[in-house]
Amino acid sequence: MKKIFLLTMLAFLTGQVMASDLAREQRLKDQIIDSILDGEPEMLMAEGYEFLSIYTEADEPKGAVLILHGRGYHPDWQDVVNPLRVGLAEQGWNTLSIQLPVLEKDAKYYDYEPIFDEALPRIDAAIDFLKQQGNDRIVLIAHSCGVHMAMQYIRKKGEDRIDAFVGIGMGATDYKQPMRQPFPLDQMKKPVLDVYGGDDYPAVQRLAGIRAQQMQDDGNPLSQQTVVPGANHYFTDMGEPLLEVVGSWLDKLPTD
Numbered sequence: 480m481k482k483i484f485l486l487t488m489l490a491f492l493t494g495q496v497m498a499s500d501l502a503r504e505q506r507l508k509d510q511i512i513d514s515i516l517d518g519e520p521e522m523l524m525a526e527g528y529e530f531l532s533i534y535t536e537a538d539e540p541k542g543a544v545l546i547l548h549g550r551g552y553h554p555d556w557q558d559v560v561n562p563l564r565v566g567l568a569e570q571g572w573n574t575l576s577i578q579l580p581v582l583e584k585d586a587k588y589y590d591y592e593p594i595f596d597e598a599l600p601r602i603d604a605a606i607d608f609l610k611q612q613g614n615d616r617i618v619l620i621a622h623s624c625g626v627h628m629a630m631q632y633i634r635k636k637g638e639d640r641i642d643a644f645v646g647i648g649m650g651a652t653d654y655k656q657p658m659r660q661p662f663p664l665d666q667m668k669k670p671v672l673d674v675y676g677g678d679d680y681p682a683v684q685r686l687a688g689i690r691a692q693q694m695q696d697d698g699n700p701l702s703q704q705t706v707v708p709g710a711n712h713y714f715t716d717m718g719e720p721l722l723e724v725v726g727s728w729l730d731k732l733p734t735d
Contacts, residue, residue, distance in 0.1 A: 498593055498594050498597070499580035499581060499582060499594045499597050500581055500582050500583055501528075503581050503582075503583065504530070504578060504580070504581050507531075507553045507578070507581065508531045508553070508578065510553075511553055511554075511555050512531065514555075515533060515555055517535055517564075517565045517568070518533045518534055518535030518536075518564065518565070518568070518574070518576075519533070519534055519535075520532070520533055521533070521534045521575075521608065523577070523601070523604045523605060523608055524604060525600035525601045525603070525604040526600045530577065530578045530601055531553075531554060531577070531578040532554060532575055532576060532577040532578065532605060532608070533554050533555060533564065533574075533575070533576045534573070534574070534575050534608075534612070535564055535565065535568040535573065535574045535575075535576075536568065536573050537567075537568045537569070537570075537571045537572055537573050537574075538571070539571055540571060540572060540573045540614070541571045541572055541616070541729075541734070542572060542573070542614060542615070542616025542617065542618065542642070543572060543573040543574065543575065543609045543612075543614035543616065543617050543618070544563070544564075544567055544572050544573075544574050544575070544617070544618045544619075544620050544645075544729075545574075545575050545576075545577070545602070545605050545606065545609060545617060545618070545619050545620065545641075546560055546563055546564050546574060546575065546576040546577070546620045546621075547577065547579055547598075547602075547619070547620065547621035547622065547625030547626075547628060547629055548560045548576070548578075548579060548622060548625050549622045549623030549624050549625055549648070549651075549713070550581075550586075550588075550591060550623055550624035550625075551581050551582065551584060551586070551624075552581075553578055554576035554577055554578050555576065558713045558714055558715055558718070559622045559647060559713065559714050559718070559721065560576055560622070561718070562714075562718025562719070562721060562722050563620060563718075563721070563722060563725060564576045566718070566719075566722040566726070567722070567725070567726060567729070570722075570726045570729075572618075572729065573609070573612065573614055575605055575608065575609055577601055577602075577605045578601075579598050579601065579624075579625060579628060580594045580597040580598055580601075582594065587653040587656060588624070588627075588651075588652040588653045588656045589653070589656045591624055591627070592627075592659070595627060595628050595631040596631065596635075598628035598629075598631070598632065599628075599631065599632050599635065599636065602619075602628075602629070602632050603636075603640075606640050606641070616642050616732075616734075617640070617641050617642055618641065618642055618643045618644070618645060618729060618732070619641045619643075619644050619645070620644075620645040620647070620725070621644075621645070621646055621647065622647040622648055623647070623648045623651045623712065624651070626646045626647070626648065626649045626650075626651075626662075629644065629646070630646075630662045630663060633663055633667065634660070634663050638667055638668070638669050641669060642669060642670075642732065643669050643670040643671070643672070643701075643729075643732055644667065644669060644670070644671045644672070645671075645672040645674065645725055645728070645729075646662075646671065646672070646673050646674070647674045647675070647714070647721070647725075648674075648675055648676070648679055648680070648683050648712050648713075649662065649673055649675065649683060649686075649690060650662070650682050650683050650686045650690070651679075651680050651682060651683050651712060652682050657682070661689075661693075662690065662693065664690060664693035664694050664698070665693040665694075665696040665697065665698065667694075667698065667699070668697075668698070668699060669699060670699040670701035670702050670732060671694055671698065671699065671702040672702070672703060672704075672705065672724075672725065672728045673687075673690050673691070673694065673702075673703070673704040673705070674704075674705050674706075674707065674721065674724055674725065675687065675705075675706060675707070675710075675712075676706070676707050676709070676710030676711050676712060676714060676717070677706055677707065677708040677709055677710060678709065678710060678711045678712075679710070679711065679712045680712045683712065687704065687706075690704065691704045701731060701732065703728065705724050705728075707720050707721060707724060
């Protein structure tokens, strides 16, 4: 807690705004770090703050994927994140799952909007780490609120540092809290996979047609939209079908 206090004071004195809940993030790290069974914990640094990531190496890597969890979770979350970070490593992809900024448990979409920018230096630090490990092909995979943070990154920094993007449960918000900015899918030239569940949140399903049209507007011919029948927003007990969809699409990407 002393370290969290010092970091908060440093941010205040330097004019850096950190609105996320660093104490809760520390508790999440303490809860999971000793129970990680696959991969190795890696503490990465972004703008003076150290955050948890988990790096899992494949035997003969085809490239790397960077995985962003959903709202309020952590880099070894049992739904979506763990099935992908472990399963894709078994399919030949090095995986790096990172801790994103979090707020208190009952925080809503509009509460999270002001901290989207806090994720940007973490994404850059994660990409830097992957490149330092010799990964030249990097695919960004994000779920739910992680998608909003990933889209903020692409909106502000572009897509030059990634080779493809996978969005899972894209467009999830809360009741009477619609998105204030559209996703920049119509501006992206890299391949995009849009995956959502047949029983996903209404907002995710309602905006699916718009997302599909955006991907077609001057987009990449490899971009596609896929529905996983029977899956809810969190893909509860549906890790294998999700892994199959994502892994199959990644294998279609160009290797050069």
